Structures are given as C-alpha cells and as structure tokens.
Amino acid sequence: MKEENKSIHEFGVNLICEYFLGLERQGPGSPEVTLKALGFIDNLKKDSCIADIGCGTGGQTMVLAQNVQGNITGIDLFPAFIEQFNMNATKINLQERVKGIVGSMENLPFQNEELDLIWSEGAIYNIGFERGLNEWRKFLKPGGYIAVSEVSWFTEKRPVEIEKFWMDAYPGIDTIPNKVSQMQKAGYIPVATFILPENCWIDNFYIPQVSRQEEFLQRYRGNKTVEDLIAYQRYEAQLYYKFKEYYGYVFYVGKKFVYPDPF
Template sequence: MEDIDLLLDLHKKADRQGPGGEAETRLAVTLSGLSDRKNLKIADIGCGTGASTITLAKSLDADVTAVDFLQDFLKELEQHAKTEGVSRQITTLEASMDALTFGPSTLDAIWSEGAIYNIGFERGIQTWRPFLKPGGILAVSELTWLSDQRPSELEDYWSREYPEVDTASAKMALLEANGYTPVGYFTLPETCWLDNYYRPMQERFAGLLEKYDGASDARALVEAEQAEISLYERFSAFVSYGYYIARKLPD
C-alpha cells in the first residue's frame, strides 16, 4: 500500500489535518485588518478538508479559493461547505502549493494553516508573495520554538522532521527580509493540538488498523503518530505553532 493511501484514510474524515481552531482563525482575521473590507479574493493554501476555509468564508466578505493537492480532501471540503451554507463563496482547486497559477497581484490575502512546511517557510513566503496585491495579507501558522532552550529529545525530533523549525524572532526576520512587515503574532494553545487534532486522531487509530488488518505499514504509521503525540504531551511548553500575520510591502 502507498503511504499516501494510509494518510488519506487516517485524515480525510477529520475536521483538521493539523493543530488549529476556529477561534484562532478568527483571531488571525481580526489581526489582519480585513474584517471591514468587501469583495475580497483569498486563497487558502493547503486547506485540507477545509476547517479554516469555512471559517474564512463565514467571517469575511470574500471569495475563497481552497487549494490542496489531494482531491479526496477537497471533496470533503465541498460537502462541509454545503452543510455550513457557504459553498457559493468557496471554489476548490486541486494543485500543488509550489505550482500555483494565480495572476500577479490578484489576491487580497493568502492563508495557510499548518501547511507551509510542505515547501518550507522561506520558500513559501517567497513563492506566494507575487500573488498578493500591494498591502495584501499573508497569514500562516508554522512550527515554532517557544524558547531558545529546549530538551534535546524534542529538538532532535523536530529538527529531523522539519529542519526549518525556529523561534518566532527568526521567522519574523525572514518575513522582513522577504518583503513583508509583521502585523500580528500569537501561538496556538494546547487545546488546538490536543482537543482539536491529536485526540480525534487517536480515536481513528483502531479503525485504521482494523481496515488494514494490522498491516506493518499501518502499525508503523500509528506508532509514529503516537510517538509525536507523547512528545508533545511531555514538552508542550517548548514548541507550538506560531501564527504569523504580515502585510506585503511595496516592491
């Protein structure tokens, strides 16, 4: 079986494919300064099954393009959008986040919750910047160290899994060096990790193992996810997602 099939089976029926929360998306909207704007054009990149997409559609006068490379996730998003009554505001786009075809300076905002790591933070903010209008908003959540000092076990794990993990000050410096000015920042609380992401995932482990009759690949995936969960439970004071809101500066 392919790893992608296992990941789809584990995550496609989930509300979230990473840590986050509706209140946190709404806070980012508030910090962005977009709330009073009309007829916005927004891309939600790496949207998964659409938790943030739907919150954006409910919170803003906006047309939201929901971008993901997995059609299964987009189908789930479309169904959720119908249920929530926002399907007219949302267009889905099956595409890779590093090969987007938006026109130059056509978007009022780009959102990406827990997904920019797929191409790397610096590459993502560079690649997506041309799509933003002058003064356009970038809002992304990104794995972030909460302290200069952290346990070696935690640092070894995340430096191996995502070498670009760094402190908020380092991420802010990258934004400033790549044509943005930061306008807001906060960290996701534990509930975004445990209640909204990890606990629901753990409830799906048994079903995944049953579906694949305990196959070694399925067991390996469950064990890897559980190891990450256990690490977070022990060391949540040292790492989280930082939510970065920035404005595009003139060229």
C-alpha cells in the same frame, strides 16, 4: 520499527491522506484561533480574493468564509480532501463563493497581485516557511495580507529528544524571532504573532485521533505500514505532552510592503 527513528515523510501519501481524511482537522488549530488571526486583517471587501493554501478538508476555510466577505479558493494536493472540502462548503451554503481545487502550492494558479489575502494553517511547512513567504508574495496585491501558522521553537535550547524529532520531521523549524525576521526579509510588515493554545493540539488534534487510530488498526489488521504510522502518530502526541513548553504552533500575520521609488 522504532517510531522515533522514522519520519512522517516515509509513509505513502495516500495512506496519510486516508488517515487524516477521517478527522475534522488535519493539524492543530481552532475556530477561535482562526478568528483571532483574522482580526488583524482589515482590507477585505465583497470583491476580495482569498486563497487558503494547503486547505485540507477546509475546517478553517469555512470559519473564514462565515466571517469575511469575498471569494475563497481552497487549494490542496489531495483530491479526496478537496472533494470533502466542496461538500463541506455546500452543506453550509457557501458553494457560490467558496471553492476547492486540486493543486500544488509550488505552482499556484493565480495572477500576479490577484489576491487580497493568503491563508495557510499548518501547511506552509510543505514548501518551507521562508520559501513560501517569498514565492507567494507576488500573488498579493500591495497591502495584501498573509496569515500562516507554523511549528516554532519557544526556547533557544531544547532537550535532545525533541530537537531530533523535529529536525528530522521539519528542518525548517526555528525560533519565533527568526521566523519574524524571515517574514520581514521576504517583504512583509510583521503585523501579529501569537502562540496557539494547548487545546488546539490536545482537544482538537490529538484526542480526536485516538478513535481514528483504533478504527484504522481494525480496518488494516496485520498491516505493518499502518501499525508503524499509528505508532508514529502516538509517539508525536507523547512528545507534545512531554515537551510542549519548548515548541508549538505560532500564527504569523504579515502585510505586503512595496517600497516607493526611489528605493
């Protein structure tokens, strides 16, 4: 296999889940970045309702819970992630107001205008940035916030190699101004936009995978699918080191705006 010709979506979801379950984070980020984004949100109280969509094992969710009031529901498609999520909440005695449930971001179990905050780090791409912003908006109270991190282009032009990789992996990737415009058109006031620093990728995401990859290869020695998955992950990391000036994760924070009558 030429790993540059294969997409992450071609690997079985169970294998991908098992691989990332062994990591503290399932995507680029850091507690500092989570808190920075949280700093732009001012409506949270003891009775606030928060949803972390595509929560994974809850690394960022636990940071949120330790720094805000209110009840947090984490939602992820993979039962193993949610099991670990709830174990993590219990370990730090947050189980009374932090709960993970298995569910799809395409069919969220909330009432209209139930939520004060929707959070999603590195996961909205699964439904699509624009679609997620539009479909999830109804669950927010007027004046409620959405905060998501999303892979984005930093430049208008890119080398062919990195352009092809990301267009295959996520055709919804776009420039920061276009993402902000999509947020505004979806009915939000863009509150903040900032680029995640390189350590969120290198120190917190790619370096921790090195030992995980060796462990996986040993466990599944001779398994071609596993070898291809590891090759793909290594290729993705190489591309980041080579082309990180052109793209990265960006946090987008928006506030739901409701036009008053007679608009």
